[in-house]
Amino acid sequence: xxxxxxxxxxxxxxxxxxxxxxxxxxxxxxxxxxxxxxxxxxxxxxxxxxxxxxxxxxxxxxxxxxxxxxxxxxxxxxxxxxxxxxxxxxxxxxxxxxxxxxxxxxxxxxxxxxxxxxxxxxxxxxxxxxxxxxxxxxxxxxxxxxxxxxxxxxxxxxxxxxxxxxxxxxxxxxxxxxxxxxxxxxxxxxxxxxxxxxxxxxxxxxxxxxxxxxxxxxxxxxxxxxxxxxxxxxxxxxxxxxxxxxxxxxxxxxxxxxxxxxxxxxxxxxxxxxxxxxxxxxxxxxxxxxxxxxxxxxxxxxxxxxxxxxxxxxxxxxxxxxxxxxxxxxxxxxx
Amino acid sequence: xxxxxxxxxxxxxxxxxxxxxxxxxxxxxxxxxxxxxxxxxxxxxxxxxxxxxxxxxxxxxxxxxxxxxxxxxxxxxxxxxxxxxxxxxxxxxxxxxxxxxxxxxxxxxxxxxxxxxxxxxxxxxxxxxxxxxxxxxxxxxxxxxxxxxxxxxxxxxxxxxxxxxxxxxxxxxxxxxxxxxxxxxxxxxxxxxxxxxxxxxxxxxxxxxxxxxxxxxxxxxxxxxxxxxxxxxxxxxxxxxxxxxxxxxxxxxxxxxxxxxxxxxxxxxxxxxxxxxxxxxxxxxxxxxxxxxxxxxxxxxxxxxxxxxxxxxxxxxxxxxxxxxxxxxxx
Numbered sequence: 001x002x003x004x005x006x007x008x009x010x011x012x013x014x015x016x017x018x019x020x021x022x023x024x025x026x027x028x029x030x031x032x033x034x035x036x037x038x039x040x041x042x043x044x045x046x047x048x049x050x051x052x053x054x055x056x057x058x059x060x061x062x063x064x065x066x067x068x069x070x071x072x073x074x075x076x077x078x079x080x081x082x083x084x085x086x087x088x089x090x091x092x093x094x095x096x097x098x099x100x101x102x103x104x105x106x107x108x109x110x111x112x113x114x115x116x117x118x119x120x121x122x123x124x125x126x127x128x129x130x131x132x133x134x135x136x137x138x139x140x141x142x143x144x145x146x147x148x149x150x151x152x153x154x155x156x157x158x159x160x161x162x163x164x165x166x167x168x169x170x171x172x173x174x175x176x177x178x179x180x181x182x183x184x185x186x187x188x189x190x191x192x193x194x195x196x197x198x199x200x201x202x203x204x205x206x207x208x209x210x211x212x213x214x215x216x217x218x219x220x221x222x223x224x225x226x227x228x229x230x231x232x233x234x235x236x237x238x239x240x241x242x243x244x245x246x247x248x249x250x251x252x253x254x255x256x257x258x259x260x261x262x263x264x265x266x267x268x269x270x271x272x273x274x275x276x277x278x279x280x281x282x283x284x285x286x287x288x289x290x291x292x293x294x295x296x297x298x299x300x301x302x303x304x305x306x307x308x309x310x311x312x313x314x315x316x317x318x319x320x321x322x323x324x325x326x327x328x329x330x331x332x333x334x335x
Numbered sequence: 336x337x338x339x340x341x342x343x344x345x346x347x348x349x350x351x352x353x354x355x356x357x358x359x360x361x362x363x364x365x366x367x368x369x370x371x372x373x374x375x376x377x378x379x380x381x382x383x384x385x386x387x388x389x390x391x392x393x394x395x396x397x398x399x400x401x402x403x404x405x406x407x408x409x410x411x412x413x414x415x416x417x418x419x420x421x422x423x424x425x426x427x428x429x430x431x432x433x434x435x436x437x438x439x440x441x442x443x444x445x446x447x448x449x450x451x452x453x454x455x456x457x458x459x460x461x462x463x464x465x466x467x468x469x470x471x472x473x474x475x476x477x478x479x480x481x482x483x484x485x486x487x488x489x490x491x492x493x494x495x496x497x498x499x500x501x502x503x504x505x506x507x508x509x510x511x512x513x514x515x516x517x518x519x520x521x522x523x524x525x526x527x528x529x530x531x532x533x534x535x536x537x538x539x540x541x542x543x544x545x546x547x548x549x550x551x552x553x554x555x556x557x558x559x560x561x562x563x564x565x566x567x568x569x570x571x572x573x574x575x576x577x578x579x580x581x582x583x584x585x586x587x588x589x590x591x592x593x594x595x596x597x598x599x600x601x602x603x604x605x606x607x608x609x610x611x612x613x614x615x616x617x618x619x620x621x622x623x624x625x626x627x628x629x630x631x632x633x634x635x636x637x638x639x640x641x642x643x644x645x646x647x648x649x650x651x652x653x654x655x656x657x658x659x660x661x662x663x664x665x666x
Contacts, residue, residue, distance in 0.1 A: 230397075232439040238395055240454045240505065241427030244419075254444045330444060330489045 004326065008319055015315060016308075020073055023307035024066055027300050034082055034298040056082070069304065078305030083297055088305035092287065096309070097180025098168065099279070099286030103271040105202055106209035111264060114214045118221025118260075123248050125226060133218065140215035149208040149281045156204060163204050166283035170197045205282045209275060213267035220263040224256035231255070258329050265321030269314040341368040342513060342545050343392070346406035350384070350391050350569075353399045359615045361387045361400075363569035366642075369545055371512070374536065376548045376560035376577070378592070382612050384569035385549045386435075389515045393432050394422050410512065428458040431506035435518040437498035441490035447501050448486030454508040473504040477534060496527035500534070507538060513545045514538075520555065532559055553596050557581060565589045568612050568623040574649040585648035585655035587628045622653065630654055 035044075035052045044052075053059050057068065072079060078088035121130040157165045164170070168182045175189035183202070186194035228234065229252055237251045276288035283289075287306060294302035326332040350362040362384040369375050377385045391402045392414065407414040409430060417425070426432075434440045442450060451473065452466040461469060467486075474482035477500040490498055499519060506514055516535060520528035536559050539546045548560060556563055556577060563580045565573040565588065573586040584590040591608045593599060600606065610627040613619060622640045625631040640653045647655045 232434060232436055233442040235395055236434065236440045236502070236505075237442070239393060239427060239432045241423040241425070241457055242453070243423065251442055251445075255442070328444070331491055334489065334492065 004332075005323065008322055012315060012319075016312070017070075019308055019311040020070060020304075021066070023304045023311075024069055026307070027295070027298070027303045028062070030295075030298070032298045034300060037298050038082060073308065078308070079301035081294070081302045082299050083294075083302075088301050091290065091302065092306060092309050094177075094180070095285060095287045095290050098182070098284060099272065099275050099288060101181045101183065102202070102205055102209060102275060102278070102284060102286060103268065105206040106271055107213060107264070107268055109206055109210040110213035110217050110267065113210075114217030115221050115260070118218045119225055119248060119253060119256075121218070121222045122225030122229060123244070125222075130222075134222070137215040137218045140211045141219075143211070145208060145211065145277050146281060148211060149204070149278065152204050152208060153281075164197075164201050166281075168198065168201050168284065169194065170201075173197060205278050205284055208281070209271060209278045213264075213271065216263055216267060217260065221256060221260050224259045225252055228252045228255045254328065258325065261321055261324055261328060265318055265324075268317045268321075272310055272313050272317070340411075342371040342373075342410055343367070343369040343547075344406060344408045345388075345392065346404060348388060348391060348402070348404040348407060350387050350396065351401045351403075353401065354615070356615065358401075360618075361569055362391065365566075365569075365571050367564065367571065367574075369513070369547060372543050372545055374539055374546045374548065374559065374561045375564065376550060376556040376562070377564045377566060378550060378553060378556055379566035380551060380612055382568075383566040385566045386517050387569075388566075389432070389517060389547065389549060393426055393430060393515065395426075395432070424458075427454055428509040429511055430513045430515070431509070431511040432515040432517060433499070433502045433506050433519050436522050437495050437502050438490065438522070440502055441498055443490055445489075446486065447488050447490065447493070451486070451501065451505050451508065454505050458509045469508070470504075473508055474501075476507070476538070477501070477504045478530075479504070494527075495523050496531065499523060499527075499531055503531075503534065503538070507542070507544075510542065511544055513547070515547045515549070517549045518551070519548075521551075528555075535559075553592055554598070565592070568618075570623060570651055571649070572624065572651045574645075580648065583648075583657060585643065585650035585657065586624075586652050587630055587656060588624045589648075589650075590656055591627075591629075622651075630656075 035049060035056070035058075050059075057065055060068075069079070076089070078092075080087055081091060084091065117133055121133045124130050153165055156163045169186065173186065173189070173191055173194040175185060175191065175194070178185050178188055182198040183195065186198040225248075229248075234247060234252055237247045242251070275284075275286060276292055278284065279286045279288035280292060287310065291303065291306045291310075294306065345365060345367040348362055348365045348367075349360065351358045351360050361382075365384075365388050367388075377389070379385045387396065387400075390396045391400070391404075392407060392409075394414070394417070396402065402415075404415060409425070412425065414422070414425075441447070448467075448470055451470045455461050455466045455469055470486060471482045474485060479485055479497065479500050485493070485497075485501075490501070493501070503519075514535075519535065520531050523531060532555060535546060535548070538544070548555070550556060560577045563573075563575060563577050564571055565580075565586065567588050573580070573584065573589045575585075580589065581593065584593055588608075591606070594606045595608065597605060608627055613623060613626070619625050619636065620639075621637045622628070622631065622635045625635040628635065635653050638653070640651050643650045643652065643655050643658075647658060
């Protein structure tokens with residue numbers, strides 16, 4: 001088990017270097033020049049341009065620039081933002097909790113609804129619930145997310161006035177950023193109503209972000225369950241006189257979870273990286289919005305470092321999924 | 336055989352499967368009486384409906400199957416309209432079944448011990464320590480070496496023969512009165528086959544349970560069974576004590592099956608039965624075996640045969656072999 005874990009950890013190294021290279025190259029391939037963008041409409045003189053180029057190291061050969069960057073990264077230095085002059089590392093960890101909070105809530109919602117829905121659809125295959133659920137899931141999967149978000153805002157924030165339109169908490173409340181997670185900080189602050197306000201702000205973005213994973217998990221659970229339910233060992237379980245709840249919920253689901261876990265892992269990866277749209281719509285101060293802004297500003301260190309950190313998080317999630325696999329599937333554990 | 340109160344009594348059992356091309360009749364009007372403590376073999380080719388009829392009795396058929404019967408009673412209980420909970424109290428406790436593929440019949444995600452104890456908890460309500468003791472006792476009964484350690488093993492860590500022993504242990508866990516073994520040795524090595532059959536007949540002797548052995552192997556039948564039912568294309572075509580059947584088969588199909596046994600072959604080349612079992616689209620109007628029967632005439636091809644009396648092996652045939660005068664019984 002430990003060997004398996006360490007072996008998986010070793011594969012991090014080439015992936016990490018690859019991601020570093022790609023993120024470094026990606027932002028430089030884009031047309032545009034950070035110095036020109038920073039100068040804005042006023043423009044700048046040729047001498048000043050050369051001076052800034054030297055300052056940022058753009059006059060060096062590209063390979064040397066990459067080498068400098070790579071050695072920096074290996075020493076835990078992702079560089080400084082051109083715009084804010086703050087270390088990329090610090091900025092990332094200031095903003096990341098917001099994204100993590102939203103993503104975790106979204107994936108919990110997606111699993112909590114998608115898993116049972118998929119199981120029930122498989123057990124009652126071909127019946128009304130199955131058809132209704134699968135059609136809904138298809139709609140959820142293929143719907144443009146920004147449109148769905150706007151629709152929810154119009155109905156629940158606009159017409160009904162039940163939820164706030166944007167942000168993480170009402171401006172009434174102010175407290176220290178202890179953990180960066182609004183749900184926890186609001187509870188720690190002890191201010192009455194702060195936690196409720198944080199929850200109310202979370203509802204719509206969570207629903208929007210959870211929609212696609214929810215649809216994917218429900219469909220994957222259904223198809224995995226259908227396959228497992230036709231297995232011989234399910235007939236054995238029925239021959240033992242076990243209740244349908246136990247057969248479906250324990251004997252079948254345990255086996256069906258193996259492919260479902262894969263899909264959940266992939267969903268978490270896309271959630272972390274793909275929260276961009278949701279964060280932009282709801283003015284959610286997370287890394288998605290930060291990354292988009294930095295790309296527009298051609299803020300090389302932020303884009304490089306941000307991509308790298310997101311990739312690292314996805315890699316950690318994948319590793320966790322692999323470990324979960326071996327917990328669920330004894331065949332892997334005992335190899 | 337004509338026990339006034341058989342343990343299992345089936346009258347006119349039919350099973351139809353809904354397929355994309357309409358209904359397919361897998362079991363066609365089967366009558367069967369099984370006495371308490373009997374060892375009955377049901378023999379037939381693949382697709383003769385032998386497994387399906389027993390799965391219907393157990394209530395284990397998929398939802399695409401439509402079961403009709405005039406009577407299915409187990410020890411006086413009508414199984415036809417049993418509610419789900421009532422059936423679950425019965426199967427796994429009084430009626431148990433083991434299957435053809437031991438490797439895939441056990442859940443790969445749970446240990447042998449978990450699956451074995453589950454049956455005990457479900458029906459007997461034993462506490463954890465008693466369950467553990469009984470599980471070890473059961474594994475010893477089925478000849479499993481080192482049972483204490485095996486309880487912690489997963490099915491993929493054991494061989495097919497060992498898994499089948501686990502299946503048998505699970506089936507007999509609650510001391511069933513009827514055990515249905517659906518081709519229990521087909522997927523196993525020849526040497527293991529004999530061990531498993533010995534185990535089953537030994538357990539039947541010790542516990543006095545009724546054993547229904549489904550097989551396509553006449554050799555297995557000769558060695559183990561007391562009485563044989565021969566099935567063909569979903570119908571029962573003959574029903575005799577095993578010695579009488581091997582001595583004197585009345586149905587031409589039984590005779591052809593016996594003639595195809597290597598031990599009985601008189602020539603270098605094994606005799607075979609020409610043709611195949613009829614499918615959904617080429618079902619004959621008369622006797623289902625008539626297209627492959629050496630003795631078939633126009634009556635056989637046009638009219639469904641009657642069931643002959645027990646003295647003629649209950650053969651479903653117009654002209655049972657060796658009937659004193661080849662009389663035509665009209666319905």
